[in-house]
Amino acid sequence: MKKIDSLNRALIFIAAILMVSAYYTPLWQISLWAPQYPEGLNMKIWIDRLSGDVDIINGVNHYIGMKHIGEEMFPEFIYLKYVFAFIIAFGVLAALFAGRWMAYTFLGMISLLGIGVLVDMYLWGYDYGHNLDPTAAIKVPGMSYQPPLLGYKELLNFLAYSGPDTGGWLISASGLLMIFLAVRCHLEDKKNKSANPYL
Template identity: 70%
Template sequence: MKNISLVSRIIIFLAATLMISAYFTPLWQISLWAPQYPEGLNMKIWIDHLSGDIDIINGVNHYIGMKHIGEEMFPEFSYLKYIIGAIIAFGFFAAYNAKKWSAVAFFCMIASLGLGVLVDMYLWGYDYGHNLSPTAAIKVPGMSYQPPLIGYKELLNFLAYSGPDTGGWLMGSSALLAGLAMAKELIGYKKPRNQEEKPFIRHAT
């Protein structure tokens, strides 16, 4: 299969390099604001642990019957770092290999990871916000507390926000770069065969 251009190889190399940030920066964040917490409460999700105001959030959520948030709720912490590491390694291989199939495969890997994370976050949020304790101190009939997947949402007197953190934005940038390299190679300008220049032949008179 045809080799990709040097520019595309550099783009893929940069995309793989950016993904290394996932090991050193938070990938996702969930924030809550309320009159009693005007400064906001924040939970950050990293590649293998949680940080932020988790104890305070658990204390607040206890009254409405939500589950205790703990790292044991996220089995992904045990294997996500290996999945991302494998994708990074393949990205460097794709930059070295310089084959079109490897550029396409690298983008598909990142896109699949991103889609998988979003689906996983939605399912976690649904379970967390709907499966409430029947013995909760505060009960609002028909009310669920599923946090937004991306963006803002009002939950009782709280305003909740969910979205990518530093590492998540950098991972998204990696996907865009990988997609750019793939598109450059797949949709690059190709001169139609019938418009190719023909050699000039002088006919004898």
């Protein structure tokens, strides 16, 4: 089994430990600003719960027929903590055993997790913004209220923002560390092959 050096092992360990932040910090945030809410409304999505101005946002969105936001909408809250635990444990083992294939597998897990979260957020946002109550007090023909996946978007008189929160940024840092490791390993292989073409 091809081994990695001590620096790369340290990078893997740091990447795994950074992911522990998911249990203690919010992963995602959705914010809304409007003339009647100049200070903004904010909803934070954690690994297993919601926090922030969820009740106020529900009250506002009720008038345009959007579904009530509740933790029951997110079955991910039940199993996501176990997914994170498995990936973190694998990362720690990859650092301990220093196997190249384990390092790349760990990078693949983080990448798939990130892609999965983004796809999941998009699908939730699409359903939330398009499947409206036809009996709502305010109806704008042809209008949907899908929040942005990343960045800003105007929805009627609201400016909406969606993006990573503290935990999301730290997990992104884990992914970047692993990408740096993969590039470093590739450059080391090229250097070794140039020095000894028979490797």
